[in-house]
Amino acid sequence: MAKITYITHEQKSYCIEVQNGLSVMEGAVQNDIPGIDADCGGGMACATCHVYVNDEWFDKLPAKEDGEEDMLDMAFEPKKNSRLSCQIIVSDELDGLTVNIPSKQS
Amino acid sequence: MNKTDALIIGAGPTGLFTAHQLKLIGLNCEIVDNLDKIGGQCIELYPDKPIYDIPAIPECTGEELTNNLMNQLKPFNIKFHLSERVEELKKENENWIVKTNNGTIFSTPNVIIAGGVGSFEPRKFPIKECEKFENISVFYSIKDKKMFEGKTVTIFGGGDSALDWAVELSKNSKINLIHRRDDFRGAQATVDKVKQLAKEGKINLFTKFQMTGIKGENELESIDIKSDDKEVKTLKTDYALGFFGLIMQLGPIANWGLNIDKKTVEVDTEKFETNQKGIYAVGDICSYPGKLKLILSGFHEGALAARACFKLARPNEKYRFEFTTSSKTIKDRLGVKK
Numbered sequence: 001m002a003k004i005t006y007i008t009h010e011q012k013s014y015c016i017e018v019q020n021g022l023s024v025m026e027g028a029v030q031n032d033i034p035g036i037d038a039d040c041g042g043g044m045a046c047a048t049c050h051v052y053v054n055d056e057w058f059d060k061l062p063a064k065e066d067g068e069e070d071m072l073d074m075a076f077e078p079k080k081n082s083r084l085s086c087q088i089i090v091s092d093e094l095d096g097l098t099v100n101i102p103s104k105q106s
Numbered sequence: 107m108n109k110t111d112a113l114i115i116g117a118g119p120t121g122l123f124t125a126h127q128l129k130l131i132g133l134n135c136e137i138v139d140n141l142d143k144i145g146g147q148c149i150e151l152y153p154d155k156p157i158y159d160i161p162a163i164p165e166c167t168g169e170e171l172t173n174n175l176m177n178q179l180k181p182f183n184i185k186f187h188l189s190e191r192v193e194e195l196k197k198e199n200e201n202w203i204v205k206t207n208n209g210t211i212f213s214t215p216n217v218i219i220a221g222g223v224g225s226f227e228p229r230k231f232p233i234k235e236c237e238k239f240e241n242i243s244v245f246y247s248i249k250d251k252k253m254f255e256g257k258t259v260t261i262f263g264g265g266d267s268a269l270d271w272a273v274e275l276s277k278n279s280k281i282n283l284i285h286r287r288d289d290f291r292g293a294q295a296t297v298d299k300v301k302q303l304a305k306e307g308k309i310n311l312f313t314k315f316q317m318t319g320i321k322g323e324n325e326l327e328s329i330d331i332k333s334d335d336k337e338v339k340t341l342k343t344d345y346a347l348g349f350f351g352l353i354m355q356l357g358p359i360a361n362w363g364l365n366i367d368k369k370t371v372e373v374d375t376e377k378f379e380t381n382q383k384g385i386y387a388v389g390d391i392c393s394y395p396g397k398l399k400l401i402l403s404g405f406h407e408g409a410l411a412a413r414a415c416f417k418l419a420r421p422n423e424k425y426r427f428e429f430t431t432s433s434k435t436i437k438d439r440l441g442v443k444k
Contacts, residue, residue: 046354
């Protein structure tokens with residue numbers, strides 16, 4: 001279990017307890033957090049669960065797998081700290097993680 | 107006017123198998139899809155990725171699955187309307203009248219929405235002002251490359267479309283190629299070619315740059331790009347092309363008076379009918395308690411929706427359940443001589 005904070009583009013903050021093993025994307029979708037579309041359902045095929053991870057956390061997360069960076073090319077306003085939230089799997093170590101949701105997913 | 111027993115919206119795996127089920131029980135159907143090819147998400151998002159959970163097929167790629175489904179449809183004559191998007195739907199007596207963006211009109215008692223997560227549309231530049239130049243100086247696909255001859259063209263993207271067009275248009279145009287990072291995801295041979303053309307000065311390559319502004323009166327004059335290191339450059343250009351892949355949009359279906367929640371259409375689990383009589387939703391786009399977004403679920407949903415179509419398409423006949431292993435009628439439809 002980890003507390004994940006999702007901050008929308010309008011600076012609205014949602015702090016959710018997400019079960020280990022779920023993705024950060026699933027945590028958002030299951031709790032109706034706006035701004036994470038996840039059109040492909042977690043298949044790393046659509047780049048609509050794009051989030052920004054602050055620097056403090058970015059380096060602590062497991063590295064991107066092949067293909068995630070390719071998908072991020074297509075994301076809306078990708079930055080250096082962009083990740084696909086479907087690829088971040090929640091564990092106890094992620095307790096306190098904060099992600100920022102972009103203004104749009106497409 | 108195209109009259110048909112059922113119109114299927116979406117040529118993905120669910121749409122294709124639904125067509126098979128309709129033809130098997132003796133109904134005809136036509137299929138519309140906004141993509142220029144058959145296969146839906148399987149072909150657009152993951153043609154090369156293996157799928158491991160299709161019943162009785164231990165492993166196959168999105169492309170192989172599509173090809174197999176098309177092979178299964180071989181005995182039947184099914185009309186596909188590709189690169190067409192359904193726009194309007196209205197009720198006329200017992201039938202639905204459906205219009206596409208190309209002006210094709212269908213009249214049918216049954217409309218089956220097998221639309222996945224919606225129709226594929228190009229992803230656009232994040233800069234709002236780009237809209238004003240769209241289809242004048244800003245494009246997301248190329249129909250006639252002649253218009254770029256002798257002009258300056260700025261291409262954005264790092265995949266095959268961006269690279270292929272950069273190479274092709276560099277023959278007759280001045281090309282700027284802009285990508286957000288140093289790595290390209292296009293085919294290695296094309297990446298090498300682009301790098302070579304950049305060395306020869308035929309392509310101006312800007313990596314780790316993204317668009318931040320666009321300027322011009324009626325036509326595009328220049329664009330601003332900014333690097334990861336906050337360096338800003340202004341490039342004079344006649345055209346800007348964006349190749350960021352496709353995104354799925356629910357599109358006009360959202361305005362058809364269906365019960366829609368979180369981009370999915372609510373259906374019953376007997377007929378997979380929506381709140382509108384004669385309109386069904388199957389595959390990823392439908393929702394009901396327990397819905398699983400798997401291809402195999404789409405097959406089941408399509409099979410049941412097809413049976414429901416029979417009632418409205420043949421109101422004076424009674425549907426009889428038959429097995430393909432034993433029914434002579436079905437074997438005749440399949441053209442099997444045994």
